[in-house]
Amino acid sequence: MPSTVSANPLHLVAVTGGTHGNEMSGVCLVKHWLRDSSELVRDTFTAVPLLANPKATENCVRYYERDLNRCFTMDILSSPELQDEPYEVKRAREINRLFGLRGSTNAFDMILDLHNTTSNMGVCLIISEAQRHLEMHVCHHIQKHLPNYNPRIYLYAEPGVELYDLCSVSKYGIGFELGPQPQGVVRADTLQTMRTLVQVTLDFINQLNQGKEFPAFEADVYQRVGHVDFPRAPDGEISAVVHPSLQDRDFSPLHPGEPAFLSLDGKMIPYNGDQQIYPVFINEAAYYEKKIAFIVAEKIRLSIPALCTTGGQGSP
Template structure:
């Protein structure tokens, strides 16, 4: 087990909601916190609420012109402005100036980004990599204090790929993906869970800032390894839908031969992969346009070193 990681206190924290304008828990909470910011205050940190995509939130759509949560790559952020840039590209650059710049010493210490999914993901904690001790300990703190939520850790970025999400602007980032919740709808149970998870994360940051040491641990993560599209006809139209035996089975082990699709003629299509794997984001509404029926994830056990605040 590796040794202790020492980090500077996390004083500059932002809570972003409405990155996707039809994921209503984040929209509702951030609008609430903009009026009641004291609820995001702790002894050592006062988090800043941010409505990430105002235009999309106003219209109740995922995005206005382009998916904002794919606009924070280094290529996009470093490109010169153009009058032809989509609104979300301009907004990403604005957020990068406000909370970044990405990769700089001036960047915010942490961004918490709030999302909903139509998939049965429960309480899902999203990190970009497993090597950031602050992010992983925040997840562990949530898992320890909210075991009845059964929070799972999902690693969205494949090794060697650039990051693209809004929380990548900060030195540390954590995404929260709660579901199932329909697009454009707010559910009280999901809303309350999200509020509680954010409060727990701020408690963790406060304890870290005050000097609490967090011991090393091991945990399971679900790391993105690929994606599966729907079967399609020769004209590109979807020809089969998610099979009832797969629907709502996010994070359940999928074996070769298990049924994953069903045609309108009643034909079942099995999974043809070579090994068991975990499907996530099953039948996510927003992924139809991305030609993703579900994402494949590998369950990987990781070791995380102890964490403590740096003392100078």
């Protein structure tokens, strides 16, 4: 790994909310910025706000016909449009065109996508993979400047799985996942935290554009490696719920044999894996339909090289 990587200045930046229409912090902030975008203006660029899924937002639902944040695969983006295809498939192509086409030189430099979760994730910074050094530097910058928020870095892409989220349209992207917050509800404290995250990130981009160099660092990340479903009866119905001792303990270690579920007849069901894991998105409301009780992550310590603007060594 090089001691320093370089990046071109970032000028095309978008802030998206309402990718899931009932995650209200991003919805409210983006609607505000569409009326008055002065908060998004910096010396070297101006970020563009976008309400990603207007139909879902209007109906205050996660999605209208299909989860928009799973619609940005190359297969979907490159396939011909059909009249009767889901609204979110059409919307994904619109966003892809708006932001310059995924993988092209004209693609936006960065997207900040704003999300809420019903899980106790606190402040979670989501990127696709650890090799995204510029994104890792943004996350580290947030951790340094907002230590009271205890931000964690979550890598959502499993090896060999194609990227599918809205952020994959741009050259770089970060999802801000804040919780717990109920679906369809906005909490002032959560909204203000999200607002601060956006401001600190835009400040980082501005400093990078102005030539500031950022030193190497080490950081812990949580890498997704799979998921665990609820125990189910033969008819497919849920037969046990998340155990009280696991509930709200996102990012905490879970060892084999420790309580994971509580059956509806009152029996403890242990985690039956063969090694320690770090559950995240525990009991996320939107994941019931995906048959996910929690995401399985492993905790990894990474060394990230220094970052400078174009002219340094290597590439991000």
